[in-house]
Amino acid sequence: MTALRDKFAEYITDLQDKIVSALEELDPNAPRFLRDQWERELGGYGISCVFSVPYSATPATTILEKAGVNISVIHGTLPPAAIKQMRVEHASIPYDPDSTTALPFFAAGISLVIHPRNPHAPTVHANYRYFEIVDAVAGPAPGPSNVIAWWFGGGSDLTPSYLYEEDAVHFHSTIKAACDPHGAALHPAFKKWCDEYFFIPHRKEARGLGGLFFDDLCSDPHKRMPDAQAADKTTRPWTPEDIFAFVRSAGDAFIPSYIPIITRRMHLPSTEEERRWQLLRRGRYVEFNLVYDRGTKFGLMTPGARIESILMSLPETARWEYMSEVGTEAESREGQLLEVLKNPKQWV
Amino acid sequence: MTALRDKFAEYITDLQDKIVSALEELDPNAPRFLRDQWERELGGYGISCVFSVPYSATPATTILEKAGVNISVIHGTLPPAAIKQMRVEHASIPYDPDSTTALPFFAAGISLVIHPRNPHAPTVHANYRYFEIVDAVAGPAPGPSNVIAWWFGGGSDLTPSYLYEEDAVHFHSTIKAACDPHGAALHPAFKKWCDEYFFIPHRKEARGLGGLFFDDLCSDPHKRMPDAQAADKTTRPWTPEDIFAFVRSAGDAFIPSYIPIITRRMHLPSTEEERRWQLLRRGRYVEFNLVYDRGTKFGLMTPGARIESILMSLPETARWEYMSEVGTEAESREGQLLEVLKNPKQWV
Numbered sequence: 001m002t003a004l005r006d007k008f009a010e011y012i013t014d015l016q017d018k019i020v021s022a023l024e025e026l027d028p029n030a031p032r033f034l035r036d037q038w039e040r041e042l043g044g045y046g047i048s049c050v051f052s053v054p055y056s057a058t059p060a061t062t063i064l065e066k067a068g069v070n071i072s073v074i075h076g077t078l079p080p081a082a083i084k085q086m087r088v089e090h091a092s093i094p095y096d097p098d099s100t101t102a103l104p105f106f107a108a109g110i111s112l113v114i115h116p117r118n119p120h121a122p123t124v125h126a127n128y129r130y131f132e133i134v135d136a137v138a139g140p141a142p143g144p145s146n147v148i149a150w151w152f153g154g155g156s157d158l159t160p161s162y163l164y165e166e167d168a169v170h171f172h173s174t175i176k177a178a179c180d181p182h183g184a185a186l187h188p189a190f191k192k193w194c195d196e197y198f199f200i201p202h203r204k205e206a207r208g209l210g211g212l213f214f215d216d217l218c219s220d221p222h223k224r225m226p227d228a229q230a231a232d233k234t235t236r237p238w239t240p241e242d243i244f245a246f247v248r249s250a251g252d253a254f255i256p257s258y259i260p261i262i263t264r265r266m267h268l269p270s271t272e273e274e275r276r277w278q279l280l281r282r283g284r285y286v287e288f289n290l291v292y293d294r295g296t297k298f299g300l301m302t303p304g305a306r307i308e309s310i311l312m313s314l315p316e317t318a319r320w321e322y323m324s325e326v327g328t329e330a331e332s333r334e335g336q337l338l339e340v341l342k343n344p345k346q347w348v
Numbered sequence: 349m350t351a352l353r354d355k356f357a358e359y360i361t362d363l364q365d366k367i368v369s370a371l372e373e374l375d376p377n378a379p380r381f382l383r384d385q386w387e388r389e390l391g392g393y394g395i396s397c398v399f400s401v402p403y404s405a406t407p408a409t410t411i412l413e414k415a416g417v418n419i420s421v422i423h424g425t426l427p428p429a430a431i432k433q434m435r436v437e438h439a440s441i442p443y444d445p446d447s448t449t450a451l452p453f454f455a456a457g458i459s460l461v462i463h464p465r466n467p468h469a470p471t472v473h474a475n476y477r478y479f480e481i482v483d484a485v486a487g488p489a490p491g492p493s494n495v496i497a498w499w500f501g502g503g504s505d506l507t508p509s510y511l512y513e514e515d516a517v518h519f520h521s522t523i524k525a526a527c528d529p530h531g532a533a534l535h536p537a538f539k540k541w542c543d544e545y546f547f548i549p550h551r552k553e554a555r556g557l558g559g560l561f562f563d564d565l566c567s568d569p570h571k572r573m574p575d576a577q578a579a580d581k582t583t584r585p586w587t588p589e590d591i592f593a594f595v596r597s598a599g600d601a602f603i604p605s606y607i608p609i610i611t612r613r614m615h616l617p618s619t620e621e622e623r624r625w626q627l628l629r630r631g632r633y634v635e636f637n638l639v640y641d642r643g644t645k646f647g648l649m650t651p652g653a654r655i656e657s658i659l660m661s662l663p664e665t666a667r668w669e670y671m672s673e674v675g676t677e678a679e680s681r682e683g684q685l686l687e688v689l690k691n692p693k694q695w696v
Contacts, residue, residue, distance in 0.1 A: 036671070050670045055624040057407070068670065202648040202655050276403040283662070290638040291648060300550040300639060307550050314631070314668040321664070322398045322416065323384070323656050 004150070004240050005106050008130040009073045011244075012110040013047075015128075015251050016071050019112060020049045022255050026262065027063040041304065044074030048309055052316065059275075062117060063266045068312035069112040077102045078133065086133075092220045093133060093149040103148075106132040110251070111295075113313040114258070119278035121265035122160035122167065123208070123285065124258050125313070127295070128251045129153050130244075150240065152247050153215035155190065156254060157198055158261075159208030159285060161278040163337045165347075167261045168209050172347035175212050178253035182246035183236035185228030190214040193224055195344040200288050205341040207288045211257075212250060217243055277326050277334050279319035286318045352498070352588050353454050356478040357421045360458040361395075363476075363599050364419050367460060368397045370603050374610065375411040386654065392422030396657055400664065407623075411614045413465040416660035421456040426481065434481075440568045441481060441497040451496075454480040458599070459643075461661040462606070467626035469613035470508035470515065471556070471633065472606045473661070475643070476599045477501050478592075498588065500595050501563035503538065504602060505546055506609075507556030507633060509626040511685045513695075515609045516557050520695035523560050526601035530594035531584035533576030538562040541572055543692040548636050553689040555636045559605075560598060565591055625674050625682050627667035634666045 020033050036048040051067040053060045078086070079102050087093050095103070109129030116123070131153070135146040158171045172191070179187040194213035199206050216222065219238055221229040228235040237243045289296050299310035327334035368381050381397040388394065399415040401408045426434070427450050435441050443451070457477030464471070479501070483494040506519045520539070527535040542561035547554050564570065567586055569577045576583040585591045637644050647658035675682035 034670075048670070052670060055620065055667075055669075057620050057623065059405070066668075066670075202653075202658075272403070272405050275405065279665070286634060286666075287638060287659075290635060291645075297639075305550075308671050311635075311668060312670055316669070317627070317665060317667050318634075319403075319665050320414075320659060320662040321403075322382075322396070322400060322414075322660055 004244060005108065005130065005132055008244065009108050011248060011251070012071045012073075012108060012128065015254075016047065016049060016069050016110055019069050019255060022259055023051070023064065023067060023069075023114065026259070026266065030062040030064065033067070033069070038306065038309075040072075040074050040076075040306070042074075043076045044072065046070060046072035046074070046306065046309060048312065050312065060117070063121075063262070065115045065117040066316040067112070067114040068309075069110070069114075070309050070312060071108070071110045072309070073108040075104065075106045078105045083133070090149060090151065090216055092218070101136060103136050104134040106130075106134070109154075111313075112254075114262075115282070115315045116262055116266060118266050118268060119161050119270045119274040120164075120268040121262045122158050123282075123315075124156070124158050124262075126156035126251075126254050127154050128247050130247075149218075151216050151218040152243050153217065154247060154250065155194055155197075155211060155213035156250070156257065157194055157208055157211035157213070158258075159281070160337065161281045162274070162333055163209075163340060164261075164265070167265070168340075168345075168347045170261060171209070171211060171257050174253050174257035175250065176348050178249045179212070179246070182242070182249060183228065183234065185225045185235035186214075186237075186246065187212070189222075189224040189228075198288065200284060200292065202291075203284060203287070205284075205338065206344055207285065207341075209340065209347070210344055217246075273326075276319070279317060280321060280324060280326060282315040282318040283320045286314055289313055352592060353456065353478065353480055356592065357456050359596060359599070360419045360421075360456060360476065363602075364395065364397060364417050364458055367417050367603060370607055371399070371412065371415060371417075371462065374607070374614065378410040378412065381415070381417070386657075388420075388422050388424075388652075388654070390422075390652060391424045392420065394418060394420035394422070394654065394657060396660065398660065408465070411464060411466070411469075411610070413463045414664040415460070415462040416657075417458070417460040418657050418660060419456070419458045420657070423452065423454045425450045426453045431481070438497060438499065438564055440566070443496075449484060451484050452482040454478075454482070457502075459661075460602075462610075463630070463663045464610055464614060466614050466616060467509050467618045467622040468512070468616040469610045470506050471630075471663075472504070472506050472610075474504035474599075474602050475502050476595055478595075497566075499564050499566040500591050501565065502595060502598065503542055503545075503559060503561035504598070504605065505542055505556055505559035505561070506606075507629070508685065509629045510622070510681055511557075511688055512609075512613070515613070516688075516693075516695045518609060519557070519559060519605050522601050522605035523598065524696050526597045527560070527594070530590070530597060531576065531582065533573045533583035534562075534585075534594065535560070537570075537572040537576075546636065548632060548640065550639075551632060551635070553632075553686065554692055555633065555689075557688065557695070558692055565594075621674075624667070627665060628669060628672060628674060630663040630666040631668045634662055637661055 033049040033051045039045050049069045051064045080100050083095050111127040113125045132147050133149040135148045176187045190212045194210040197213045225236055237246050299305045327338050329335050381399045384396040386394050397417045399412045428448050431443050459475040461473045480495050481497040483496045524535045538560045542558040545561045573584055585594050647653045675686050677683050
């Protein structure tokens with residue numbers, strides 16, 4: 001029987017291929033994605049697929065401006081301090097807080113950020129990941145038979161510079177349709193979590209229009225779905241196989257959730273003022289990722305982490321203005337976006 | 349007798365005027381700085397002087413790209429949690445850790461960041477500040493007679509995209525000359541602190557070429573100058589008046605430390621590739637300020653803080669590339685800069 005870790009690694013490898021192909025098909029004349037495979041010194045590997053165009057003072061005409069679709073499949077040893085830190089969020093890890101034992105871990109994930117060039121085409125992000133902690137004393141080689149803790153996490157969210165309600169509805173309903181067959185409690189809980197997570201407190205606004213966000217999904221009760229656990233046990237998946245099926249469904253929804261949106265926006269005419277606003281919004285994206293994003297912060301603090309892969313999410317260009325007047329008129333197209341960023345909506 | 353807080357507020361108001369005038373004189377045809385006075389709801393005021401030019405897809409031709417010279421003079425009440433946090437760094441604050449008493453505070457400072465447009469002209473930052481905590485029970489109106497803790501902080505550092513050794517030597521020697529008359533221990537201690545502070549761990553490089561950085565300078569022994577305290581008491585200033593004289597001397601050195609440098613670089617011819625490298629370096633500046641800078645982080649976390657003033661330090665435009673090849677050749681001009689960022693030098 002193939003271990004879940006191997007099935008998950010195979011799944012994200014295949015998904016990465018499909019997503020990169022779908023993006024390349026959008027713009028057949030553009031340069032291909034750079035495919036960059038790397039080894040991790042402490043164990044494991046990754047494949048970064050990256051799109052960019054050479055620098056030029058005159059703007060390029062490709063559909064994408066900067067994009068990265070990464071997978072990583074790594075393993076290693078968690079020092080006691082890291083395990084204790086993890087137990088704050090994952091209380092079920094069977095580990096004596098006084099222990100000084102390091103434990104083997106396995107982590108695999110796909111992570112992508114796509115920044116299109118047209119100000120009317122939204123930025124999108126998605127990430128799906130699987131984590132395992134293994135019992136160190138059960139044998140020299142970590143394997144599926146001695147997993148003592150595991151969980152899935154992930155999500156996807158849309159960040160436009162200009163609001164198109166039909167895009168928001170399409171994105172959210174595609175994701176909801178992917179979630180609902182796996183339990184009615186999933187989408188409401190993880191849509192709300194997404195709104196809360198992708199929030200920039202110092203700007204008092206969301207990063208974008210939200211989507212899905214979850215972490216720590218395993219066979220234990222989940223703090224974000226208390227009702228689902230108390231009553232009907234069919235409103236969320238509980239087994240590794242059922243949770244993996246949910247994660248696959250969400251991952252498979254990425255292409256249908258996004259490609260139709262970028263397709264209908266990527267050739268719209270745009271003005272210099274719209275480009276300016278897009279660059280200002282890119283600045284907010286940088287603020288969120290560098291100041292608040294847990295994955296980014298964790299990565300930056302991790303000795304030996306691959307910085308280029310972590311910061312792949314940053315846009316090619318971002319802009320900051322002091323007291324910018326763009327967006328301050330509520331009736332403007334820019335003001336309309338800010339309104340929904342300050343007051344997240346139920347799109348479906 | 350005028351209280352130190354009032355003398356300091358007067359000093360930074362005058363210094364702000366002088367610096368803005370000096371920058372405006374560099375480029376008489378450019379728009380003037382915007383002078384923006386604001387009131388703080390919880391007590392005090394600030395004046396932000398900001399330079400920018402309207403957005404355009406074709407690059408502007410002004411000497412400066414974005415600049416801000418701020419002062420703020422604020423007062424209010426420190427809740428017990430904030431005082432306890434401050435005592436970590438300022439052990440001398442006479443405050444019972446079990447107390448639930450809030451204490452009045454006063455804080456004033458000047459803070460500036462200048463991003464010139466020419467890739468050969470360096471970015472510069474300076475900041476000088478004074479902080480007071482007042483005994484709450486001594487009277488209803490906080491005043492100089494009941495100050496229970498006070499300290500000065502500040503510094504200045506230079507961040508070029510291209511290394512000109514004579515600029516580095518000029519900047520550091522001007523600052524050193526401003527420090528030395530106030531005590532031989534100051535410059536060595538605070539130059540070193542600057543190199544340590546303006547460091548980007550995830551890039552393993554300094555933000556720039558350093559300069560001066562200090563905090564917590566008061567009548568108590570200072571952890572960064574142990575020798576100066578143990579032996580000759582004249583190697584650093586000890587009284588409020590003598591420390592203020594040192595801070596004035598450092599503040600007054602800003603114009604002579606920087607204006608000659610920008611003057612000789614601002615009209616140099618530059619290429620698109622040099623502009624690209626400058627924008628990549630601006631990206632590193634953003635990374636440092638958002639991820640590590642203590643003042644920025646503290647500001648972003650403070651409810652009611654004026655975000656526009658805090659983020660004034662960010663460049664107009666910044667750029668990120670995945671695995672950029674610029675700077676990877678040690679013999680290139682870009683590689684030469686990286687070499688000194690990875691191995692900070694004694695310039696004087």
